[in-house]
Amino acid sequence: MKCKRCNNSDKDKFYKWNGSWYCRNCIRFGKVEVNQEIIPPDLTSNQIDTSYVLDYELTNEQQELMEEIDSRIHEKPMLIYAACGAGKTETTMEQISNYIREGKKVGYAISRRQVVLEIAERLSHAFKEVKVTPVCAGYTTEVDGDIIVCTMHQLHRYHQTFDLLIMDEIDAFPYEGNVILQSLAQNACRGELLLLTATPNEQLKEQVRKNEINQVTLFKRHHGHPLVVPKILCMPKVVQYLFLMYLCLKHKDKKWIIFLPTIAQVQQVFHAMKYLCKCSNITSKSEDKEQVMEDLRCGKIQVVFATTILERGITIAGVNVCIVGAEHQVYKESSLIQMVGRVGRKREYPSGYAYILASKKTKEMKQCVQTIKWMNQDHSNV
Structure with a gap:
């Protein structure tokens, strides 16, 4: 059977x-x-002579990457290994545009609901004439569109549907190591597969080494500024909380995401700090995630205390990051890189503060710093 x-x-x-x-x-x-x-779902396929509009011009590195994707996409699955904020999503838009012109179905899958909504908004902004449909918890009334952006779990609706399936953040929970979700993705794709990540795991690296998938890389951000290298500060836990107070009081004109390892710690620190600054909190149990993020974007609040739920796919102009209790087992090298990667993503705010607070320095913290410094090196001759 x-x-x-x-x-x-x-x-x-x-x-x-x-x-x-x-x-x-x-x-x-x-x-x-x-x-x-x-049976594959009965969905519409529209040939739309479309182009995309970006808020900035693509760099030479992005253009070269897109040309390489175009020349090799039909060979085998392709991994786009790109630094946080380097424009992974933007480098897929030429392919998206090509497939839509041919009347083919495009899917964009990512692990977390919050990121589905943000990616769908970005694609809607870029493709004015195209119907972009987000499909995730709370957004399942309509499941068809020219571009379908969904969580990995929602791929069960789309058996043998996508001529181009883009899988973003494939090293993240819950997709990583989940054979059911991986099978759903495999069966949803009837054409070409693009895999995106800023932090490839060992399985992906091994597939590249065995030539089972192609890989292209992009480490330079579109604004040309280097990735922000975090400062690791070792101090007792009590002093870490005092340091948070110092940050929030000294930098009242700046936006912050403060990461803590557990839901209980997020709630405790939030209740202690809400008297010192305009702040809120987000965990997996929060029901108002979208509103909280919008409040941070528009400046209604200064600080969001969060678990790793905000480590990926979130872009807030001018945001700074502080990771508390970073020696906790929940923080791997990849999650630290992703959290630090929230800083300096926008052209108008290409840098910022990134602190890692811990009672002791771990291997994961050291590897995080080493990897970011390596990405900042000139890879043009590699």
């Missing part, structure tokens, strides 16, 4: 009901009988 939706062939993960065998591996997406054909 083999599930045609998630590729499960483990007999212990099937069950028999009313004379039919069903897959328990992916039952959260609805029951699928073993012998049942998965």
Whole structure:
């Protein structure tokens, strides 16, 4: 037996009901009988002679990357390894435009709901004549569009649908190591696959070494300024909280995302600091994430205290970052790089502050700094 939706062939993960065998591996997406054909959804395909509009001109490095993608995309899956804020999304727009002109279906999948909404907004801004549809929790009434931006979980709706499927932040939870989501993605793509990340894991690196996927790289940000290298400050936990107070009081004209390792710590620090500055908090339990982020963008609040839920895909002009308790096991090299990568993304704010606070310096912190410094080197002759 083999599930045609998630590729499960483990007999212990099937069950028999009313004379039919069903897959328990992916039952959260609805029951699928073993012998049942998965029918692709009946979606529209429109040929649209479209182009995209950006708020800035692409750099020579971005142009060269796009040309390389165009020349090699039909060979095998392609990994775009690009630094945070280097313009990964923008480098896919030429391909998106090409596929839409041919009347082909484009999908853009990413792990987190918050980032789905932001990417959908960016693509809508770039492609004025094209219907961009976000599909995630709270946005499932409409599931068709010229470009469908969805969470990884929502790919179960799109069996054999996408002629171009862009998978962003593929090293992130919950996609990394999740064979069900990986199978859904594999089955959703009937054409070409683009993989995007700023922090490739060992599995991806091994696939590149074995020549199973192609890789292109982009480490220079579009504004030409180097990535912000974080300052690691080792101090007792109590002093770390005093340092937070100092930051918020000294830099009242600046925006901050303060990362803490647990929901309980986020809430404790928020309740202690709300009397000193205009602030809010975001965790996986927050129901007003979009409103809080909009308040930070427009300056209604100065500080957002958050778990790693905001480590990826978030762009706030002029934001600074402080990571508290960075020796905690939740912080890997990749998550530290991603959090620091929120700083300096915009042309009008190409730099800023990035602090890593910890009671002791860990291997992950050292690797984070080393990797960012390596990205800042000249790779033109590599």
